[in-house]
Amino acid sequence: MLTHIYNFLEKSVENFSEKIVFVEPFAKERKEITYKEFDLYSRKVASEILRKLNNDTLPLQKAILIILPKGIDCLISFFGVALSGNFYTLLDEKSPKERIEKVIEVLKPKLLITSKDLNLDLNLPTLYTQDFKSFNTDENLITKAKEKHIDTNLLYVLFTSGSTGIPKGVSIAHKSVIDYTFWVCETFDFDENEILANQAPFYFDNSVLDIFSSVKVGATLHIIPNHIFAFPAKVLQCLEQEKVSTIFWVPSVLIYFANTEALDNFSSKHLKKILFCGEIMPNKQLNIWRKHLPQSLFANLYGPTEITDVCTYYIINRLFKDDELLPIGKACKNTELLVFDENMNYISTKEIGKKKGELYIRGTSLSLGYYNDKEKTNKAFIQNPLHDNYLDLLYKTGDIVAYNEFEELLCYGRADNQIKYMGHRIELGEIENIINSHDKVRNSACVFKEEIICFYESKEEIDFRMFLKDKLPLYMIPKHFKRIDSFKLNQNGKIDRKALYGLI
Template sequence: MVIPVAQLLAADENPAALEAARAAATDADPVYVLFTSGSTGVPKGVAVSHRAVIDFIDDFITRFGFGPDERIANQAPFDFDVSVKDIYGALATGSTLVVVPRALFSAPAALMEYLQGRDITNMTWAVAALCLITSLHGLEGQQLAGVRRVLFSGEVMPISHLRAWMAHVPQATFVNLYGPTEITCNCLYHVVDPAREYPDGLPLGVPFAHREILLVDGEGHAVTQPGVEGEILVRGDSLALGYVANPAKTAEVFCQNPLHNRFPDRVYRTGDLAAFDKAGELFYRGRIDNQIKHQGHRIELEEVDRALEGVPGVQRCRCVYDHDKQRLIAFYEGEAEARAIRDHVLQTLPIFMLPSKILPIEAMPLTKNGKVDRRALLEKSREAAAARKARLARNRETKGQP
């Protein structure tokens, strides 16, 4: 049954019915349903239980030392799971939740003044939001002296943007968070070491309490060897209940642990690829659905992204693959010249991974939930190609060519 909020507010309170509902409630009941951003094109309603949220938030606030004096700057909309940490973290500690006006994210100077004026102590933000500020030079000449921690998630954080934030907010602890909506916010975290170079990017880190991370190959076997990619699976009480009115998809990804069949042991298949390094740290390697086959080779788009982001003058890069034209296209933010980028990455990437086009872009298009929208980039490349084709046709007509 779906009841609109307006109808609920207009109804008379029924104390007996409320008491009966409370008496029948369990910690396995849903506390909210969040719809994914739809990376595969069809958003899914993820139902999360009271137990999962309490289990995560209790560990989250304890692990990072949240107290009642926190002033939490809420960047994410309430229908995006990054906000779950803000909302329930504030409720659990009795601290203050400061909802940042959406319009300020197009005015970095005013946004910084807003954060300073409200004595913000905590920023749990999407990577795209942090990158937007550094891309627009919003940190220059600004101080956020009261900020104790900056936690980020949603995408891979480009090291150049991270360094800019760390330079301007040196007193803060920076934490890389990983985890999809389906496992209740996050399952892994890595506290950034200011003295470490991170030549391979940020590791995903170690698990939060009551979570286990498994890495398996396409046959469901455990992956433990350094450098070998596998899919990330998550087990523990934090798993969502499943997808609303979608039992087939729920059964597909919330499934039995493939490493044994001795008893029911539910895991969530994230669709994310990762690999251990020689030191045993886990590194994100991209999405299974971002793995393409080009010129007979399997390529993860994120691997090309990382290579281009290692070029001086490139702040952020996202690649797309045009299946119709069988070509790889890179979009980047920064001051570097496309030819210089091509020359640089030729030293590190095999020729089959070199994008056929490397295009500058003022700002990455974002999904509703603040992640870079690769589909919009692909559409932008197709529009640009159509415009070039039209210009060539007009030039031929002008010159009287057939």
């Protein structure tokens, strides 16, 4: 029985010890590491962690804070922490000190892993990446730690922004990541021949697919720095040179690449699987990608951080018009989707069309709650309203969905992005989808401040009145349109909607 994420690495070391597992193709000097070397360094780090924490005899997992840039050393830290029987939290090395302090207050970490180059002074016992080589492996300590391990132990706590300003720590167990990784590899037919290129920052849950799926099947993962995505031609050249077969990127990046016309000069014999997740993907830009890579598989994945990255998927199997909404599809294996209206009445898959509700999730993928925050946990993870016979938790996603005629889910956006205006309930995401289909619009975002205001990215001012007249009811047409050169993106590569209010 597989209970530990490190089992994936041990199996791949047996089968592919000399194969390259991780590559930093844009490092000053190209960096790469084999499965055997990666295992060795991870064991060194695990041993040092266990030596450092040896005084604490309580049978509790310890929080290890990691502050490092995206790279191989960061991944060694992940696996080292996991092997030590503890759990990790990664923060962006560019995080403001105030956010780091807030996370430390919630997490109360016992140890910090970082680089001397970052000059951090957080008053914590610290391991430095520069010392990894000099650590000694202690197999006795590792064996004891593994004997104590169970699959409901935490693997990581990932901090997202909290509405009160206090970050929320989403707690994810080994069993959830193991279950998810098996599903990914089975559904998308991953094997040792797969070559992936990572876009997601490692503190963003989309990276879970890249990292653990690669290690499970003996694949190779290329780690592309966040800032390089500002140069589409450079990234696409890298994909071709490295013979990348799979990417899993956020829609904002795919949209940007399509809008810059970088794909016009890109033809790949190798890129066979394009997966995306994190936002609604407009069909206009997706159709550009599909036109350039007609033989490739495209899949729309959906899921909040609280359910281990992904809970629904749709492998695109038909043509879509530019102004259609792309389905988020059906439940992943070992996951159940439940839709309830605002009065908590169940909406079945047979209730097709405009009967919308909020999506709730149940299954192994569910987070074990928000770290050190019972109040937020109890609000987001609720007893299944269909019964009260035993503890059966659902995660309240906050996303508005409806079923189409294929019993696939359509996602209209966030419930907190749903407004009531002139007596009508309106999903702003539905408006954005139509505006994005305009041939001169690169991307758009709507906000509500007494009236609906649409920001759109375009090279020129556009009069939308005639375009929207037959596509949206009058009450859904924004009162104001504001052209911008480009959207500010947040750390995860999504449109920073909060920043838009400052432009009103």
